[in-house]
Amino acid sequence: MKRKIAAIFAADIAGYSRLVAEDEEETLRRLASYREVIDDFIAKANGRIFNTAGDAVLAEFPSAVDAVRCAIDIQESLRTRNMAYPPSRQMSFRIGITIGDVVERNGDLLGDGVNIAARLEGLAEVGGICVSRAVHEQVANKLSVQFADIGAQEVKNIPTPVHAYMVAMRREDGTYSTPQLKKVAKAAPAPNWMWPLVVGVVCVVAIGVGGFLYFTKLETTQMSSTAAAPGPIAAPSPSPTPTIASKAPMPSPMPTSTPTQTAAVTPTPMPSPPAASGGNFPADMVPFISERLRTYLSNEYAAAGDYKAFALNIAGFTGSALNQQNEEAARNAALDQCQKRADAAQSPRRCELYAVGNNVVYAHGKPPMPPQPWVRHDTVTERAFASKDFPMLRDQAKVRLENMFVPAAKSRSVALGPGGQYFTVLGASTVDESARRSLESCGAFAGVACMIVAVDDVFVVPIPTLLRITGFFHAATNSSIVADARDDVVRKLGDGMGWNAVAVGSLGRPGLGLKAADEQTAVNGALADCVKHDSDCHVIAIGPFTVGPTN
Template sequence: MKRKIAAIFAADIAGYSRLVAEDEEETLRRLASYRQVTDDFIAKYGGRIFNTAGDAVLAEFPSAVEAVRCAIDIQESLRTRNLAYPSSRQMSFRIGITIGDVVERDGDLLGDGVNIAARLEGLAEVGGICVSRAVHEQVANKLSVQFADIGAQEVKNIPTPVHAYMVAMRREDGTYGTPQVKKPIKPGTANTPAWMWPVAATLVLLAGIGVGGFLYYTKLETSVTKPSMVASNATTSAPTPSAAPAPTPSSTPLVTSSPAPTPTPAPPTSIPSGEHFTADNIPFISDRNRVLLATEYAGAGDAKALAINLNGFIGWIAGQVNEDTAKTTALEQCQKRADNAGTTRKCELYAVGNTVVYAHGGPPLPPLPWVKRDSLVEKPFASKDVPMLREPGRNRLESLFAPGRKSRTIALGPGGQFFFNSGMDTLEESTRRNLQACGALAGVPCMIVTVDDVFVVPIPTTLRVTGFFKAEDSSVITPRERGDIAHKLAEATSGWNAVAVGTQGRPGLGLKAADETTAVNAALGDCVKRDSDCHVIAIGPFTVGPN
């Protein structure tokens, strides 16, 4: 165990038990979606989640400033999401932050710092943030936000009062208002004659200043007067419109962290595909939305349009006055959902009426089966072992993928592009959506490298992965032998495989080995029988080079 000073962040959902009691399935699905947002922001600001339980999240930050910035961004993002739900079904976090001395044990943090953060979270308003005096002192002159001093607060299981501050939340116009804390008036003081003051003072002294002070401070109202918030939802006048619901919240939204830029295609309407609309062919979206679109969109009357997003968001509408109105509304619906989730990817029209207008066609996919299980090559997942990723990508996997719910997968592209998700209804859906999204980014088929908690392909450690290996396309193998090598590798469906080559391009193989080292040694041994200066060029499905 070791001690350290850290900024501790504690959050949980207000009224969570009631939400679960009213609709357990819908609440759990939305919780997974909202947790994706909180986890993403925590990682963005350098935090680390060290404990979760139900709706609660505990995280540590090396900086109080970053912890408060993270909390503000989380609350603003979730406030926007909640506008889509009636007030009785809104899911809002309370957040508490303190700085304290904590003990680290097996990755978990213990101590008063953790307990105080949890108590401050309980003092926060719904959708609000409450911080300790130590945090306030650190951030007051560094962030353009304001605070309300609510004084010393008695909290459960903490022997001394905790001096706390409320953080001002942003108004609808983007400004930050100064919180106003209501101060109670002492009972009976409003109309008391002057001659009664000595008597009152004597009675108070006789009753005990300590008890009176305790009651006064514990009954001090700590609520912050929030600025009024009005949501204006402009709608287009149209005969009986049929609007799309939000993307099915049964799963955590797709997440990408890829060095590849977002594709910028030509406008879909300028290159229509002309295919008849079939829900089964729509890429990226959930299976539940496929079913919904197959029934409600396909059967709806014109004018109608459907927009989709690489991250799986959709927007559709029917019964509009004309196609232009339908296209505009569908795109706006889809983009609003994507923006609320924090993705930067743009929505595009997929269909107008029952005609597909999506410019890109289906994304490139590998041949079936997409997932092959082999106990000889499987090993526990670790974000540091995922090949070809940069450090930010590994950090995202560590904070978002590793603690995610099953079913979850990672699809990897030959240039280091990757897509992942968690909490899918089925492994098949997780696999399909990740391969489609990754393929769209990479422009070539990707592969599933991780399923839930294990790698399902051989992950080289003796040499550095540089890309995907295809023997038939390898320029270092003599042309007349490429086909034979590809055939032999295709037949070696279990264990570790390796390919070595010498100066004359003559290859050597190590097939169906029990481990990486055995495969590498066998490939080198086979190569030196036919060539000189042999070196390994492939291990499993990857090309490799020196570390």
């Protein structure tokens, strides 16, 4: 056995027993899929899983910064995956992180550090992260993360309260949630010498109140004996009927044509066929779909005047219903058609209503997209597509690309997300359509903009081979580069053509190798430029990717 200090990460699923009881096979299948995501993020952050049990994961990290960054990446990735499921079937993790002295035995870790991480996980919100004060002190000035101090918390089997902080998680619109404060640990009991004083004060107050009530009753009795017989007592006026203006409306049990619900106090009228919907249906704004389907929405769907609805999911499956008997029938028919198509293709994504009539009811808005051009051809860096060389994917995903993407008809593309998410579109009418659709679906999965890596038979971005690819490179926010040099790096990288590399030294001063004819020349140029301004230089980026040692 040996002792060491480590950042301990504990995670498990909120409401896992209920999910299993409702649908065991589907829950276990999704758990395996979600665990792949978690395991990948932990490995990329230099963490190590040392124990698992059912839905629980325990991991150690060499630093608190790595642990918190990994936890945020996991929660944001899983939040995106959960968007495809109704709230009752979403699989959300709670995560707790602390720094502690632990004992390692046969690869497992034991000690208070592990126990406290598990208790912090129990304090976390569903889909949230809770950290100890020691972690907060390590991370506060190193990551652009917001925290809420929830104070000292009493937790099971830990003798002293644990001071904890909640990490504010990013919402869909880019704002940050306000964590719900947990119950703060009870204050220490009052010392024994105070009890006589408290009892004395209570007695004095009781005597005073008793005297007041006695004399008040006496005075009231005397007044009653001389008063005239009382007149009839007025009945209380009835409460006014609640109106929408005076009281928040209750949601109607029947769906309506817009997300706004009517008041429940008003009887639901029988539906009548609507007039032509006001305004044109915004077909150009619909994500995930082909141009052919967009034309259908612009023409046949938009022109239809009876009850109609359109449904889709983020994998690109759709369903539409025109000329239905009522609005509810249109909704159900569109969703049913879309879900049958998705199920036939074994897509795990659930369909949602995009429009009812010509009114868009889709809650998620447009997925995040990178700036155009989405595809940039450069003969210097392009090379033949090979599934085994695709960056940031597990071997199983590379096999799927080999079996599905390689033999598929053109136009086809693969979009990659910064967390290893990817999406392919096959047999599109044009390269632009294929790129747009794969970027939209990948962006919806990842929650951030993705990048087109391959089109048809070629990689359209430089794929480093000298160093291991670890993620996406964004010079403007890269913490390895000193802040006052980042804008200059962005400017010099410019159009990104040719092979480009970035190196930094111990002071964070960058060196650049620009528009080289090959990868090795770019790396050599970056290192040579770095040593002019800094020491202990190493390469951190090649092309659009961050890189690290090959292990």
